[in-house]
Amino acid sequence: MHPDITSILYSEEDIACRIQELGAQISRDYQGEKVMLVAILKGACIFLADLIRCIEGEVELDFMAISSYGAEAKSSGVVRIIKDLDSDIRDANIIIVEDIIDSGFTMKFLVKYLKARGPKTVEIAVLLRKYMDKQIPVNPRYTGFDCKNEFLVGYGLDYAGRYRNLPYIGVLSREVYE
Ligand code: IMP
Numbered sequence: 001m002h003p004d005i006t007s008i009l010y011s012e013e014d015i016a017c018r019i020q021e022l023g024a025q026i027s028r029d030y031q032g033e034k035v036m037l038v039a040i041l042k043g044a045c046i047f048l049a050d051l052i053r054c055i056e057g058e059v060e061l062d063f064m065a066i067s068s069y070g071a072e073a074k075s076s077g078v079v080r081i082i083k084d085l086d087s088d089i090r091d092a093n094i095i096i097v098e099d100i101i102d103s104g105f106t107m108k109f110l111v112k113y114l115k116a117r118g119p120k121t122v123e124i125a126v127l128l129r130k131y132m133d134k135q136i137p138v139n140p141r142y143t144g145f146d147c148k149n150e151f152l153v154g155y156g157l158d159y160a161g162r163y164r165n166l167p168y169i170g171v172l173s174r175e176v177y178e
């Protein structure tokens with residue numbers, strides 16, 4: 001285990017199993033319909049790569065890059081679009097693919113932003129959702145794991161750009177960011 005990680009929450013095997021289930025669920029729900037995954041860079045890229053290969057049927061892909069954290073372990077409450085969609089999403093079945101929902105602020109922004117572009121449907125596939133008291137309700141249709149309110153890294157999730165390459169999801173030692 002990496003020395004900055006205090007515990008492993010989800011192992012490689014846990015993650016792979018859960019993503020297969022999510023992929024199967026998405027495949028069933030969209031039978032005969034095309035879906036467009038909109039993955040949120042950078043954190044969601046590893047989740048996306050595994051999820052898309054578990055979905056049967058016609059799938060298209062686009063990316064947005066946003067920033068709400070900077071080098072902090074707490075959201076700044078301001079969402080900045082760094083890269084917008086390449087595609088016209090009018091009448092598309094969109095699934096937003098995101099790494100984690102914390103306050104819900106980023107996801108609320110994204111749903112509103114994408115809905116304004118006239119898609120047929122907008123759903124959310126999120127790998128991790130933290131339990132918190134004052135979370136903005138965003139109701140993801142597909143959630144990998146509900147987890148404790150701790151700062152998590154690995155499997156795409158970073159702290160100040162680091163730890164994305166860990167194959168598991170772990171709790172970051174407070175000593176690193178406090
Ligand atoms: P929210 O707007 O507070 O829901 O924050 C969502 C964004 O913050 C996600 O897209 C992540 O990039 C980042 N984030 C929130 N919690 C964590 C965490 O525990 N580890 C790494 N990134 C996080």
Ligand code: MG
Nearest residue numbers: 040042043099
């Ligand atoms: Mg993110």
